[in-house]
Amino acid sequence: MKSAPSDLPRTGSRPQTGLVPRTVAARPTWWPHFSSTVRSTALTARLGRALGVAFSICFLTGLLSYTQYLTWPWLPKPVVPAWGYRATQGLHVITGIASIPLVLVKLWSVYPTTFRWPPFRSVRRVLEIASAVILIAATLVQLVSGFLNLLDWRPFRWDFVVVHYALAYVVIGSVLLHVAIKLPDIRYGLGTRLADGDVLSEVPWDENPDSHSNAGPLPAPSTPAITRRGLLVATASGIGLVVITGLGQTVAPLERVGLLAVRQPSRGPQGVPVGRTAVEAGVVEAVTSADWRLDVVGPQPYALRVADLEPLATRQVRLPIAAGQGWSASAEWRGIPLLDLVQRAGGSVESRVVVRSLARGGITKAELTGSQLAEAVLATHLNGRPLDLDHGYPIRLVGPNRAELFDTKWIGRIEVQP
């Protein structure tokens, strides 16, 4: 076990332990032995650092996205920058995707530590194993379920948002715990040149006669085939390809090279993708019926018919539509300022307004206050043409820096609470 030395090691070195290597001889002859000289704490620490950055990005952008679900009165929901949600969620998703191969390479680099001998030598070692198992389990489920969710594929059946949000704390918590446990190793790994670092094998460094802490200064281990730097370059290249070909679902100029992009925004109706179709939402009949009307409920309630919308739809805005699944597209919208309808119903910019959809199941309403209320537009036209049925015909909500999920489509009712 890589027990923490009681005295602090200098950066870039481990203390001379003077321990007599014993486990090498004591373990059974059939016990696995790892001979690759490519693995090293110096390599693992660098992979871990990259993952630390990636997970921090995912956690912070994820928390930001979660605020879209909250309606706490004190929670600000800024309208600037209008592309904020688009940028943060595009980043969240592509960073999560890039983390999948990165995690696998990281786990490869430490695989020999699975085979410490004896496996459960001390309480401390058992706790270390437990923390690693939590970290690996939570991380892999988080990344895999997150990726499958992008494909609207949920074989896990649980409520994705609930689990993704809660599991994020387990992932980040176990990362912090892992860093705490491994801090001496991390300091050594990052403080040592990549080529020079001790080989990481199944034998802990303090018991390994070939580690520099026992053998003194050593020449860099020979890596006859791929080098450690080569491994990092290969990993970065593979991940780079994944990122460039995956970003096309949110960065328009990259759509043409989007070989691994889940969505191709320009192929959606009116040049914009759809999160949920009218058929999926079960609204086709309700919104195409001659009886359709928009009820505005408040101190002075009224209702609008389809023919009433057109003369009111005078506001032109260019706004991105951006989903938590990381796709987005910029578009020209024309519609009615929500505040106009709210004021006509006796409300004001101080009101709390709930916009309700005729859709069945899923998220079917949005709550707006303050600047979000002031900036929101009830769109009837998209890119110069009346809204497609799948985009929320006859009228939908759009606004700056909002999640597509809360850009309520197929609106049937607006509630104004002054």
Next chain:
Amino acid sequence: MRAARLALGGAGILMIGYGIVRLVHSLPAPMLALLGGWLLAVVIIQLAVLSPVILAVGVALRVLPDRGRGFVQAGLIAAAAVTIIAIPLILRQHSQPAAKAMLLQDYRLNLLLLLALIAAGLAIAYAVRVARDRVKPPGA
């Protein structure tokens, strides 16, 4: 460093606890059991299936001469990164309504293109290395 480790570890344990409490409170028992199954399954797959397969590939590559082997290893790493992302896309392609503008591509073909690109890049890098070694033999 001791104080930093205690602070990090303490914060980590609190966050893990918070996450677990949230899960237990918000999920019905059958879903918790399902989640537990997934958590267990991914660890087993990673430790007992994926890793041994990768090791076996590494051992099999030892028949190659060192210089060429390094390039093959690099190529396989990059190829694996691309492939692992492409496989779910291939499994789900054309499964959704067209209006979603999603999974409309032939990802099998796209994966082949990417693998060909990686192979071509490595072939060029290998040729450059061989040419360089001829001018200045390794170790000289």
